[in-house]
Structure formats: C-alpha cells, structure tokens
Amino acid sequence: MERIVPRDKWLYNDRGMMKWMGWLLSDHSAFMEGEKNKENLQPILPQMGVVDISDRLQQAWESADYVSIQLNVLNHDNFVPELVGVVVGFDAGRIYLQMDSGETKLLRVEEIRSVIPVREDKWWNDDK
The missing domain is CATH 2.30.30.100 (SH3 type barrels.)
Known part of the structure; x- marks a missing residue:
C-alpha cells in the first residue's frame, strides 16, 4: 500500500536527498584520496646511467x-x-x-x- 500526500499538504518542506549529500561527499572524498595515494606510490627503480x-x-x-x-x-x-x-x-x-x-x-x-x-x-x- 502506498500513501501519497500532495506536496501542499506536507507539514514541512522535505529536501529529499539533499540532506545526505554531505555524507556522500565526504565518503567520496575519502575514497578519492585513498585512490590518489595508491596511484602515487611508485616502486623506486634503480638509477640507470x-x-x-x-x-x-x-x-x-x-x-x-x-x-x-x-x-x-x-x-x-x-x-x-x-x-x-x-x-x-x-x-x-x-x-x-x-x-x-x-x-x-x-x-x-x-x-x-x-x-x-x-x-x-x-x-x-x-x-x-
């Protein structure tokens, strides 16, 4: 059963997914930082002449x-x-x-x- 309430009868203005964007952004930023660190770690090859x-x-x-x-x-x-x-x-x-x-x-x-x-x-x- 689905209960659909018209937007003009809402008790407050729901922002939808906007309230989760801070959480998603911080997790995504942490993930990207980890990937960047993995990318930067290069094995040190011996110096050639x-x-x-x-x-x-x-x-x-x-x-x-x-x-x-x-x-x-x-x-x-x-x-x-x-x-x-x-x-x-x-x-x-x-x-x-x-x-x-x-x-x-x-x-x-x-x-x-x-x-x-x-x-x-x-x-x-x-x-x-």
Missing part, C-alpha cells in the same frame, strides 16, 4: 616498441607515475614519447631515472 638510457631509448625508437619511463621527479616525496608510450623522435638530448591517448610528451634525457621495455601482448598470441 645516461649511456644505458640512451641505448634503450634508441633501441625502442628503431623497433617502435613501447617503453616505460620513470622520471627523476618527486611529488610529495614519491616518484611521479611512470610514462608508457612509444619513442617517436629525439632532438638534442630530448625525446618525444607518444602515449596511448595520442598525447606527445617532450622529455629531457637528464630527467629520466629508468627505461624498461614493455612487452606488447599480441592478440594472435592469446591462448584463451
């Missing part, structure tokens, strides 16, 4: 392979998230990294801490 970094970047550029690059940049005492993409160019100690989103990042080789080749899983190798 400039020659090793240059060799790996050149090899990735020649074969158009994906690489994961960790920068020597700290944000709130944690390393910034790794950049994954394809090396599409270089010029005077700078490289151009194209991300999956289509965005191209310009990085200086001096900023790079580590370069790791990323193995691409080909759809034709999938055994599912």
Whole structure:
C-alpha cells in the first residue's frame, strides 16, 4: 500500500536527498584520496646511467616498441607515475614519447631515472 500526500499538504518542506549529500561527499572524498595515494606510490627503480638510457631509448625508437619511463621527479616525496608510450623522435638530448591517448610528451634525457621495455601482448598470441 502506498500513501501519497500532495506536496501542499506536507507539514514541512522535505529536501529529499539533499540532506545526505554531505555524507556522500565526504565518503567520496575519502575514497578519492585513498585512490590518489595508491596511484602515487611508485616502486623506486634503480638509477640507470645516461649511456644505458640512451641505448634503450634508441633501441625502442628503431623497433617502435613501447617503453616505460620513470622520471627523476618527486611529488610529495614519491616518484611521479611512470610514462608508457612509444619513442617517436629525439632532438638534442630530448625525446618525444607518444602515449596511448595520442598525447606527445617532450622529455629531457637528464630527467629520466629508468627505461624498461614493455612487452606488447599480441592478440594472435592469446591462448584463451
């Protein structure tokens, strides 16, 4: 049984879900802060030499392979998230990294801490 009372006969003006918005917002903010902290925690990779970094970047550029690059940049005492993409160019100690989103990042080789080749899983190798 449903009891529907016309709005003009209400004893007070009910705000509906507005009264819960503070609770929802604070929980959502706490969740988002936790996710941000998880995102920021990057494993610290060993510092590579400039020659090793240059060799790996050149090899990735020649074969158009994906690489994961960790920068020597700290944000709130944690390393910034790794950049994954394809090396599409270089010029005077700078490289151009194209991300999956289509965005191209310009990085200086001096900023790079580590370069790791990323193995691409080909759809034709999938055994599912």
